[in-house]
Amino acid sequence: MRPNPRRIAVNDLYTALLALATFAVAATAIFVAVKCLSDYGTIFKVVESAR
């Protein structure tokens, strides 16, 4: 049986497109996290009322 040959990208265009999409998602997540941290002091905790 012949060993599995290494998968090679068929087309770099799609790879770049996926990389761009991934970068956009990551940048968006970072931006949202920084924004939440700067405005509310936490990322995941829901701010409660002072009362």
Add this chain to the structure above:
Amino acid sequence: MSFFTKVLVVLMSLFSIFLCGAVVTYVGSVNNYRAMFDEQKSLNDSLVAENTSLQRRFNEKTALMKELEVKLNDRIQLLEDEKSKLDVELKNARRLSLDYQGRVNSWAGVLTSFEKTIANLEQSLNLTQEQLSNAHADNIRDRKELNEITASLYEKIVQMQALEADRRRLLEAKLDLEEQINQLLGPEGEGVVIEPVTPEHDVARPSSVTVVGADLKGLITEVGKSLVSISLGSDDGVKKDMVFHVFRGDEFICRIVITNVDASKAAGVLELVQDSPRVGDFVTTRL
């Protein structure tokens, strides 16, 4: 890579990019609710503090209002009492006013009757004054006539006294003559009565003296130390500096020089005083 896989890769990439852009846009433009919450909280705190302050001031004002209300109620009560008293006084004053008004009306009627009475009395007074004036004029005329009659009476009395003196003198002369005749005739001639040639029918009477205008006669009415008043005045023709002669019987008393003249009497000073004049002595301007 199949075609379907390529299409899926492209679509998922585009969708994820679009979704990430939408998320970034929303997150970037969304409000900072914490800051707004803090701001609203501070505003709420300030409003609560202001509310507390206003509540405290409201309580203070309420207390003051209650205190003022109590005072005003007391004062209202006092004023009500005073009003009640004043109402009573007003009623009494109105009652007195009506009473006085009734009195005024009655007095007005009395005054009206008094005015009528006074008018009648004034009319009768005028009539009485007119009668008094007439009586006064009659009195002056009668007094003047009385003075003239009195003067003529005194003059006639003086003449009678003079005639009486002549008669006495003649009687004494007659008695002397009879005594001389009796002495000449001797004792035979005693008892001879001499008959007068002319029979004596009556006592001779002096002719009446006509009073002329310039001959004024009157009486002394008052005697002072140096002044005497006579019953003649300017109505009788007496003037200042006229001279009157005073007689008591046929005796000359003094002379009067007139210094003051009134309507019905005159006064003057004495001159050539032989005796003190008395009230009732006869005065005349002729000797």
